[in-house]
Amino acid sequence: xxxLIWLLPAAIMLPAxxxxxxxxPEAAAEKAADKIIDDVWQLKQEQQKQQPAAEPTESTEx
Amino acid sequence: xxxxxxAIYLVLATLLAAPLAFGEADIEINTPAIAAIKxxxxxxxxxxxxxxxSGAIGLTxxxxxxxxxxxxxxxxxxxxxxxxxxxxxxxxxxxxxxxxVANGHPEWxxxxxxxFAERWISKAKPGWWVQDTGGAWVKx
Numbered sequence: 071x072x073x074l075i076w077l078l079p080a081a082i083m084l085p086a087x088x089x090x091x092x093x094x095p096e097a098a099a100e101k102a103a104d105k106i107i108d109d110v111w112q113l114k115q116e117q118q119k120q121q122p123a124a125e126p127t128e129s130t131e132x
Numbered sequence: 133x134x135x136x137x138x139a140i141y142l143v144l145a146t147l148l149a150a151p152l153a154f155g156e157a158d159i160e161i162n163t164p165a166i167a168a169i170k171x172x173x174x175x176x177x178x179x180x181x182x183x184x185x186s187g188a189i190g191l192t193x194x195x196x197x198x199x200x201x202x203x204x205x206x207x208x209x210x211x212x213x214x215x216x217x218x219x220x221x222x223x224x225x226x227x228x229x230x231x232x233v234a235n236g237h238p239e240w241x242x243x244x245x246x247x248f249a250e251r252w253i254s255k256a257k258p259g260w261w262v263q264d265t266g267g268a269w270v271k272x
Binding site for chain 2: 105
């Protein structure tokens with residue numbers, strides 16, 4: 071009987087460990103994706119700059 | 133005996149609380165491999181931007197870039213566009229895979245891809261074309 075009681079935590083521990091590792095962290099993944107997309111599309115900088123549309127037209131002739 | 137039982141329940145309580153505390157782990161994206169892919173994608177984006185704006189290309193529902201209407205691109209530029217899109221998609225595939233691997237879960241690749249697909253589309257500018265869940269092109 072005593073031995074059985076000690077087995078109980080072990081029985082619960084095992085699935086708990088497995089769940090921690092298999093679970094896909096959706097919210098964290100979304101945050102990571104947003105960070106990368108902002109960087110690749112340079113969204114943050116664009117909002118900060120918002121320059122007037124005067125662009126020096128340097129033609130790159132080759 | 134009672135002391136033993138108490139110890140057991142203490143252990144149990146800790147174990148049950150653990151998944152709650154660590155369930156939402158962070159996703160690691162700061163590795164040299166991911167930084168390199170990001171840099172390459174950033175460069176390509178400068179060239180891809182006008183094609184998003186004209187509607188020649190759009191964002192697909194599987195996290196890629198797709199040619200939507202090649203007729204919007206002058207014949208002479210089409211080859212260039214095709215290689216640009218191919219390069220971008222190669223980087224995107226590598227990115228999703230690399231993030232999964234960097235987090236010790238290569239099997240997460242598809243979930244990461246769908247997360248990205250949804251985020252690219254939601255961050256796309258008004259006027260850009262994106263695919264809906266059925267795969268049809270819609271203008272944002």
